[in-house]
Amino acid sequence: MSSIRRQLLFWLLSGLALAVVAAGTRIYTQTLDEANELFDYHLKQMAASFPNDSFGPLPPSRSGGPEAEEGLVVQIWDRDGLQLYFSRPGSKLPQRAELGFSTVETPRGSWRVYSALEQNNVVQVAQPMSVRQNLAAGMALRALLPLLLLLPVLGLLIWLTVGRGLRPLDQMAMALGRRTPGSLDALPQDGLPVEIGPLVQALNDLLARLSRALESQKAFVADAAHELRTPLTAVQLQIQLAERAKTDEERQAAFAQLKQGQARAAHLVQQLLTLARQEPGVAAQPHSAADLAKVVRLVVSEYAPLAAERNIDLGISHEEQATISGDFEALRVMLGNLIDNAIRYTPPGGTVDVALRLGEGSAVMEISDTGPGIPEEDRQRVFDRFYRREATHISGSGLGLAIVRNIADRHRAGILLQSREPGPGLRVCVTFPPG
Numbered sequence: 001m002s003s004i005r006r007q008l009l010f011w012l013l014s015g016l017a018l019a020v021v022a023a024g025t026r027i028y029t030q031t032l033d034e035a036n037e038l039f040d041y042h043l044k045q046m047a048a049s050f051p052n053d054s055f056g057p058l059p060p061s062r063s064g065g066p067e068a069e070e071g072l073v074v075q076i077w078d079r080d081g082l083q084l085y086f087s088r089p090g091s092k093l094p095q096r097a098e099l100g101f102s103t104v105e106t107p108r109g110s111w112r113v114y115s116a117l118e119q120n121n122v123v124q125v126a127q128p129m130s131v132r133q134n135l136a137a138g139m140a141l142r143a144l145l146p147l148l149l150l151l152p153v154l155g156l157l158i159w160l161t162v163g164r165g166l167r168p169l170d171q172m173a174m175a176l177g178r179r180t181p182g183s184l185d186a187l188p189q190d191g192l193p194v195e196i197g198p199l200v201q202a203l204n205d206l207l208a209r210l211s212r213a214l215e216s217q218k219a220f221v222a223d224a225a226h227e228l229r230t231p232l233t234a235v236q237l238q239i240q241l242a243e244r245a246k247t248d249e250e251r252q253a254a255f256a257q258l259k260q261g262q263a264r265a266a267h268l269v270q271q272l273l274t275l276a277r278q279e280p281g282v283a284a285q286p287h288s289a290a291d292l293a294k295v296v297r298l299v300v301s302e303y304a305p306l307a308a309e310r311n312i313d314l315g316i317s318h319e320e321q322a323t324i325s326g327d328f329e330a331l332r333v334m335l336g337n338l339i340d341n342a343i344r345y346t347p348p349g350g351t352v353d354v355a356l357r358l359g360e361g362s363a364v365m366e367i368s369d370t371g372p373g374i375p376e377e378d379r380q381r382v383f384d385r386f387y388r389r390e391a392t393h394i395s396g397s398g399l400g401l402a403i404v405r406n407i408a409d410r411h412r413a414g415i416l417l418q419s420r421e422p423g424p425g426l427r428v429c430v431t432f433p434p435g
Contacts, residue, residue: 004169005162005163005166006059006168008162008166009159009162010133012158012162013155013158016105016151016154016155016158017151020147020148020151023147024144024147027140027143027144027147028140028141028144028433031139031140031143032133032136032140035132035135035136035139035140035413036132036136039112039127039132039135039136040101040112040114041103042115043072043112043114043125043126043127044127046072046074046114047114047115047116047118047123047124047125048116048118050074050076050118050123052122071127071128071131072087072125072126072127073086073087073088073093073111073125073126073127074086074087074123074124074125074126074388075087075093075095075123075124075126076121076123076124077121077122077124078120078121079120079122081123083095084121088168090337093106093111093113093126098113098115098116099116099117100115101113101114101333102114102115103129104126104304108128109128109129109130110128110129110130110251111126111127111128111129112126112127112128112129112132113125113126114126148175165193168192168193169194169196172196172200175187176203183205184207184208184210184211185215186207186208187200187203187204189201189204189208201408206306235258235261235262238254238255238257238258238261239258241254242254242255242258254318260305270368286292287325287326287327287411288325288326288327288328289323289324289325289412290323290324290325290326290327290328290331291321291322292322292323292324292327292331292356292363292365292432293319293320293321293322293356295328295331295332295335296316296319296335296354296356296365297316297319298332299332299335299336299339299354300314300315300316300339302336302356303336303339303340303343306340306343307343307352310346310348311342311348311349312343312346312348312349312350312351313351313352314339314343314349314351314352314353314354315351315352315353315354316353316354316355316356317353317354317355317368318355318356318357319355319356320356320357320358322356322358322363322432324363324411324432326411326432327407327410327411330361330407330410330411331407331411333403333407334403334407334408334430335354335365335367336402337400337401337403337404338367338400338404338428338430339352339354340400341400341401342367342368342369342426342428343369343374345371345426346369346370346371346425347368347370347371350369350370350371350425351368351369351370352366352367352368352369352370353366353368353369354366354367355368360433361431361434362431362433362434363431364429364430364431365429365430365432365433366427366428366429366430367427367428368420368425368426368427368428369420369426370420370423370424370425371420371424371426372424372425372426373420373424373425373426374417374426379417382401382417383401383402383404383405384402404430408430411432412432412433413430413431413432413433414431414433415428415429416428416429
């Protein structure tokens, strides 16, 4: 796991080190150049300090003289080329003068030489490059010393600054770590840095969604327990009636009721499982190209036997080719619940028509029946879990349209309930967006 603290320290300290190295290199080279210019100026002033008038030959200086200590070698010639003075004859310098500055290679290393014509004499002053470099390097290092001493101070300052800057994150992590699974209150946002504000806001939004999801789950579990209690109690009573039955007719009637109760309980459990699977974010399958015409034909063929058993005309009234990005199995479940509801509420001899149309880039799936329909005041409530209209006597779990709403939301589809025209009945339109 990567660490923001380590990354900040690494890049800041690395940048600081590179900056110090670059600045140090620049200071070092600049100091060397300035030192060499100073030494050249020293040679030039040294040559100019000798007398301009003619003078006779001078004895060479002793090895312990100031010139030897400084590494300077002086030669003087007259205009005829007669050497008048040579401070260090053993230095192996050339016995000639090249006016101006030059660098001469000798068996003892490189020398920096300056020669000048001073009226009647030619003066040459030379200095070993090694001496110049050692002196210049010492000056450069002394110039770099404050910068090198400042490096650890700046590193410590960066360490403390990064730690102080990340302290709000540490405090937030500690606050979250102390919370229990049921503590979903919003995090305080007062006094937080601007950079952390969006993160805290996103966490608070997540906590709010989790709170709503948990409340919805608790309500769902309570409603499911309440709904399951009724068929299970009925099954238990039918078992007791079968046990107390004294004749075969009573026993067969009790077993028939028991079979119906078991079927209702099984249907309710199946609907609960289907609803749980279709909850947003629960084992959601990735969307792919789904052929809606294929979904319509498959589901209509599956429910044709049930419609025929109830003497209901189930068929496809209109079909166009439409492909959307979605979950094929979820779409099959959605259309199956709509057709199942239409068959349940349509009286014998009625019709249930399924149509698939295209309009302005969107696909519209329509399910029309000749049942009693749904009053306008109930058309929103029927999508609530376990809601069943009091005026109907059709048995059911009250979960079919809740499942339909969940699947439609996952596919960004809109659902519209309308009265069937002409005549009584209900038309359900599911509109899928383009793409």
